[in-house]
Amino acid sequence: MPDLHLTEDRATDAETAAIDAAIAAVGVDPAIVFEADRLVRGGVHRKHDRRHALLPALHALQNTSGWISPGGLNHIAEVLGVPPAEGYGVASFYELFRVDSAPDHDESVIHVCVDSPCLATAEAKIAALEAEGKHVHRSPCLGQCERGSTDAAVFIQGRNGPDSVPADQPDELWELPQRGEPQLKLLRNIGRIDPTSIEAYIGAGGFTALAAAFEMGADKVISEVTESGLMGRGGAAFPTGVKWRGVAEAEGPQKYVVANADESEPGTFKDRTIMENDPFSLIEAMTIAGFATGATKGFIYIRGEYPLATTRLQIAIDASRDAGFLGSGIARSSVDFDIEIRRGAGAYICGEETALFASLEGFRGEPRQKPPFPTTNGLFDAPTAINNPETLLNVLPIMLEGGAAYGGLGTERSSGHKLFCLSGAVARPGTYEVEFGPTLREIIDLAGGATGEIAAVLMGGAAGSFVGPDALDMPLTMEAVREAGTTLGSGVVMVFDTDTDFDAVCIRLAEFFRNESCGQCVPCRVGAVRQHELLVRAADAAPKMVLNGEVQLLAEMDLAMKDASICGLGHTASTAVRSAIDLGLIGSPS
Amino acid sequence: MTAVPVTLTETTVTISVDGQNVTVPDGASVLDACTAAGVDTPTICYAENLTPVNACRVCVVEMEGSRTLVPSCSRAAEDGMTVQTDTERVRHSRKMVLEFLGSGTDLSQAPDILGWMADYGADPDRYGADRETMDEEVKVQDNLYIRDYDKCVLCYKCVEACGDDAQHTFAIAMSGRGFGNRISTEFDITLPDSACVYCGNCVAVCPTNALQFKTEFDLRQAGNWREEDQDVTRTVCSYCGVGCNLELHTQDERIVKVTSPNDHSVTSGHLCIKGRFGWQYVHGGADD
Ligand SMILES: Cc1cc2nc3c(=O)[nH]c(=O)nc-3n(C[C@H](O)[C@H](O)[C@H](O)COP(=O)(O)O)c2cc1C
Ligand code: SF4
Ligand code: SF4
Ligand code: SF4
Ligand code: FES
Numbered sequence: 043m044p045d046l047h048l049t050e051d052r053a054t055d056a057e058t059a060a061i062d063a064a065i066a067a068v069g070v071d072p073a074i075v076f077e078a079d080r081l082v083r084g085g086v087h088r089k090h091d092r093r094h095a096l097l098p099a100l101h102a103l104q105n106t107s108g109w110i111s112p113g114g115l116n117h118i119a120e121v122l123g124v125p126p127a128e129g130y131g132v133a134s135f136y137e138l139f140r141v142d143s144a145p146d147h148d149e150s151v152i153h154v155c156v157d158s159p160c161l162a163t164a165e166a167k168i169a170a171l172e173a174e175g176k177h178v179h180r181s182p183c184l185g186q187c188e189r190g191s192t193d194a195a196v197f198i199q200g201r202n203g204p205d206s207v208p209a210d211q212p213d214e215l216w217e218l219p220q221r222g223e224p225q226l227k228l229l230r231n232i233g234r235i236d237p238t239s240i241e242a243y244i245g246a247g248g249f250t251a252l253a254a255a256f257e258m259g260a261d262k263v264i265s266e267v268t269e270s271g272l273m274g275r276g277g278a279a280f281p282t283g284v285k286w287r288g289v290a291e292a293e294g295p296q297k298y299v300v301a302n303a304d305e306s307e308p309g310t311f312k313d314r315t316i317m318e319n320d321p322f323s324l325i326e327a328m329t330i331a332g333f334a335t336g337a338t339k340g341f342i343y344i345r346g347e348y349p350l351a352t353t354r355l356q357i358a359i360d361a362s363r364d365a366g367f368l369g370s371g372i373a374r375s376s377v378d379f380d381i382e383i384r385r386g387a388g389a390y391i392c393g394e395e396t397a398l399f400a401s402l403e404g405f406r407g408e409p410r411q412k413p414p415f416p417t418t419n420g421l422f423d424a425p426t427a428i429n430n431p432e433t434l435l436n437v438l439p440i441m442l443e444g445g446a447a448y449g450g451l452g453t454e455r456s457s458g459h460k461l462f463c464l465s466g467a468v469a470r471p472g473t474y475e476v477e478f479g480p481t482l483r484e485i486i487d488l489a490g491g492a493t494g495e496i497a498a499v500l501m502g503g504a505a506g507s508f509v510g511p512d513a514l515d516m517p518l519t520m521e522a523v524r525e526a527g528t529t530l531g532s533g534v535v536m537v538f539d540t541d542t543d544f545d546a547v548c549i550r551l552a553e554f555f556r557n558e559s560c561g562q563c564v565p566c567r568v569g570a571v572r573q574h575e576l577l578v579r580a581a582d583a584a585p586k587m588v589l590n591g592e593v594q595l596l597a598e599m600d601l602a603m604k605d606a607s608i609c610g611l612g613h614t615a616s617t618a619v620r621s622a623i624d625l626g627l628i629g630s631p632s
Numbered sequence: 633m634t635a636v637p638v639t640l641t642e643t644t645v646t647i648s649v650d651g652q653n654v655t656v657p658d659g660a661s662v663l664d665a666c667t668a669a670g671v672d673t674p675t676i677c678y679a680e681n682l683t684p685v686n687a688c689r690v691c692v693v694e695m696e697g698s699r700t701l702v703p704s705c706s707r708a709a710e711d712g713m714t715v716q717t718d719t720e721r722v723r724h725s726r727k728m729v730l731e732f733l734g735s736g737t738d739l740s741q742a743p744d745i746l747g748w749m750a751d752y753g754a755d756p757d758r759y760g761a762d763r764e765t766m767d768e769e770v771k772v773q774d775n776l777y778i779r780d781y782d783k784c785v786l787c788y789k790c791v792e793a794c795g796d797d798a799q800h801t802f803a804i805a806m807s808g809r810g811f812g813n814r815i816s817t818e819f820d821i822t823l824p825d826s827a828c829v830y831c832g833n834c835v836a837v838c839p840t841n842a843l844q845f846k847t848e849f850d851l852r853q854a855g856n857w858r859e860e861d862q863d864v865t866r867t868v869c870s871y872c873g874v875g876c877n878l879e880l881h882t883q884d885e886r887i888v889k890v891t892s893p894n895d896h897s898v899t900s901g902h903l904c905i906k907g908r909f910g911w912q913y914v915h916g917g918a919d920d
Contacts, residue, residue: 047803047827049818112819125802125827130818134807141819389809406806411686411706561786561813562687565725568732571811572759579760595758602728605701605721606689613700 046119048126051112057103061117064102065095068382092122094422096404100133101346101385108148108201109140124404135406135560137181137388138199138346145177153181153197153347157308157554158500158536158547159466160190167194182390182554183308183504184347187465187536188472197347205349212350216319219472219489227439227459228432229475232319237354240361243322249367251441255330256375258441263334264290267437269445271457276302276393276430277505277531278610279520282437285427288417289335292425297337299328300402300421300428303344303351304386304393307503308554309534312461313431315473317344317351321358325381327434329372330441332379335427340381343398346388355383390558394609395420395428397560408562409609432461432533452478456519460530464489466537467496476518483514485535494539498627502531504554505614507621528621544627545587548619549577555615566612569603573616580629589629596620647713662704662715663691671717674726674748676733676839677787678705681900682797685788690729690748693717701725723752730754736765736811738782741841745785764811770849773822776909777835778849779815783842786813790834790843798902803828832908836891836901845889858883866893869907874898876907887911 053061099122103114110133119126133139152171156164164180171178179199186195189209198206220226221233235242243249255263268283289297301324305313317324328340344352359381362368370378384402391397392407399421401407420426436458440448449457456478462485465471469490476485482499486492498508507528509516516526523530538547552574561567573596581587589596600616607613623629646655647662649669656665661684666673676688684706692701696714701722704715716722730749734756739745748754768781788806795802803826807816817826835843844852851857862883869876877896881889890908894901 047801049821049825115818125805126818127805127816127826128802130816131805131807134816135809411703557810559810561808561810563689564687564729564732564785565689567786567811567813568736569728571764572732572735575760575763579762598724598728601721602725602732606692606725606729607700608686608689 046123046125048116048119049112051116053111053113053117054107057106057111057114058117060102060106061099061114061121064098065092065121068095068098093124093404094402095122096124096129096132097384097387097401100129100136100139101387104139105200106202108145108151109143111144122404132404132406135389136386139387147177148201149177150201150203151177151179151199153179153184153199155182155184155186155190155195155197156180157183157504157550158190158538159187160184160194161547161550163190163192164194167196181347181388182558183306183310185305185311185314185345187309187311187463191466191468191471197349205347207347207349210318210350212353216315218315218319219470220474225477226475228435228461229315229320229473231323232315235320237319237321238357238361240322240358240365240367243320248322249326249373251438252326252329252333252367252373254441255333256373256377260290260334260336263330263441266440266445267334270436270440270449271455272433272436272440272448273456273520274430275432275436275461275533277307277502279530282429282433285417285429286331286335288415289337289425289427292418294418294425296339296422296424297335298421298424298426299331299335299337299340300395300398300426301328301340301342301434302393302395302398302428302430303342303348304390304398305348305532306345306386306390306393307505307532307534308551309465309500309503309536310463310532311465312463312473312533314348314351315461316431316435317348318354321351321354322362323435323438324355324431325358325362325368327437328381329368329379330437331427331429331434333377335425337425337427338378338380340379341402341421342381342383343386343392343402344383345386345392352383352385359383389560390554391560391609391611394611397609398428399426406560408560409611411608430532453517453519453521455521460518460533462518462533462535464535464537466500467493467539467542468537469493478519479517481515481517482509482535485518486514486537492537492539494541496537497540497542498538498544498622498625500534500536500538500618502529503534503536504551504618505529505610506531506534507617508625508627509621510625544622545577545581548587548622548628549574549581551618552577555611559611559615563606563608563612565603565605566607566609566615569599569607569612570615573599573619577619577628586631587628588631589623593623593629596623645709645711647709647711647715649715650717656709660709662693662695662702662707662709662713665709666693666704666715666717673704673717674730674744675705676745676785677789679789679837679894681894681902682789682792682837685792688729688733688785688787690726692722692725692729694719694722727752727754731756731758733785735759735763737785737840738766738780739785739840741783741844742785742839745840768814771823772846772849774824774830775846776830777832777843777845779823780842780844780849781814783840784815785840785842786815787839789837789839790815793833793837793902794828798833798900799829799831801827801829801831804834830905830909831903832890832905833902835908836903847888851883851888857888862888869903871906871910876903878903878907880911 099118184195216233218233272282273279392401397407397409416426555570556574654669686703686706694716695702731754771779879891892899
């Protein structure tokens, strides 16, 4: 580590206190400065040093002062041994950290979602809030899309106090549309038991899957998961058993389990539904993952805009530890496993697994080239099983029913149950669980049917693609959607009726990628900007967007982004827009 | 385990480049293999003396079994790999990368990149006149070197040279996100206020002249930068006993900049403030 060179700016007492408390809370002693090895970019040498406390410290500073002040950053730099230029580089990466200047007020900041379906009502809402003198920030999808059909979603970033979501009703049980239906396996507890009570969870059969896992042994847990055919639900649909086997067999003194709860794919809110209303299930499933892979430490990386889920998970972790279900020798076994929560700070890209590791380690959320893969070189360069919360939840019925039985559900290539996030022009937006197999029409009907005439459905989120009404009889299985040239992605089913302004929807989709690209690689950093500019230009030129030769240019940009970008963000940044053109939703005169 | 016979395959790997088998040492990159096969590959963010960041993507090649193209600079060559370096797909992505860079960055002092742009038929003007560009003012904050981020391609080389690939000073870092990414000190404070020790290693690795010696900047401003009239003299730095090799670039018998050979075992191209900028005293003053 170099001797740090700091400017003369000093932290205020309040900043120092908040930062020190945040660092102490993640278990790094501010009094000791370790020798630290910095990330070697593109390489794999990272050390488990104190730098991973950077994000929590920045959160504390932002909350106290409303921005990342030079004095506050100097204090963090000194305590963590992070060069201030790098600390600034990290802070300026995240939407929730302000770095340009001190705010001229000491109030909360109201984040209003401007992605579909909130897009339709967002600007009116922002104008009204601003007229009241509120401090408003336009936000990408806040993961509350079931609320957004009628009223744009809101997240309040607190100042000297907690963050909050005004629509949350923490004292009431969640009104899940399918609440209590007997066929539910993933959502079975939701809206039925108090999510803050471990007794209620145990009373509903909690921790019996963990007991079953201990009974069968680590190796068999993995074979059961493999046999079930479980595929990851985070978007990439990778077989979970193969991933776990890879981690179990990888060499390394320390292994990790990470729950990827960054959930920022526009239109996705299923993980929030789970974490707010059944946090113990995620804890139990992660513990099974730790037992199976030999990992003794788990992290939940949760997006910063999910305050209720964060609180509930922390309650569940603490209660599980008190009851002996986390810590050393869990449930009177010789197995050690514990879980820590880390909050993101507003960056879609941090859901990409390698970007998530970088972010958690205290670096900018920039993905890295794979291979090597997380199974051997994951968090802190150690073997890591990283999974989506929904994926993990599937492990509970697999333990209880057996891999073969669970794998027998659904279709041959899409086994088990699946969550879908229904939003937009449907009567009852929300998270729905089905056994793989129903068609798109049946799933829309489950949500009470469309509220208007369907013009298109966005499948899989911003990284997915639009399908037209002729696709309504497509079964929502991995194989059928692939054949139809679309994707399930993270389970987004966003319905648009014929009143939709698709020019505006697609321009916003393009803007989303422009804003969320990490900017590391040229095809995506520049391509996403040029794509957005092109659509804006075409829309400005006529009452309705007309595309002629530009369609060819978009295709050329798309090909380079797909072929030459580092990560999935660049690979998919054009997919939805191009599908909208193919369907005639935008670009054709008429 | 019994002793395994040492065979050639343990220390070398053989890969196919455009149908030609080449054998390179184990640990070599696909780029090294391409070079060994006599194939020229454009590179921007890659440098021999820095850890590959694989950010620019201009060096991509097509690899059998890979869905996407692969950055040759940072992919280790493995036995049995088959790569193609001149397919339609490869040429397309390289062209687009160059075109994208040219559409947002002033590449007028990056002759290599301009050359590749011509080779690959890159046409940055396809993206309209009112497109977003780097749009930065030149930062002249001292008499040693200037930073003109209008010319920056965000290749991370200067960050690496300032950081743990050479200098370990960490005065500059990548900041912002997406197209707003910029190389910056904390809060964009001036270099003299920052941790910078003026080793100039960042200047030496910059591929676009975004970082340049103040002497060069002034001569260019005056319209008097004449590379064709310059001489390069190799010498050894006289300040201390390390023995860094210097290359003195002179024009009209005055030193206009100092570099250090990348292939030199002591410096790998890197120097300290004395070797890099200390020559100003040769002319009897801190400034010309
Ligand atoms: C831009 C981008 C964003 C992503 N966001 C998420 C996310 O929010 N949650 C998630 O589980 N996976 C996300 N992923 C996928 C992860 O990289 C990874 O594949 C996943 O967490 C693996 O878990 P699974 O196998 O259980 O699906 C994202 C990928 C990309 C390219
Ligand atoms: S594809 Fe985009 S998001 Fe992914 S690494 Fe490249 S610039 Fe970053
Ligand atoms: S001159 Fe040296 S210390 Fe200063 S920014 Fe460049 S590499 Fe870093
Ligand atoms: S200043 Fe030069 S070396 Fe640094 S990132 Fe920009 S182009 Fe690369
Ligand atoms: S030279 Fe290989 S990615 Fe830049």
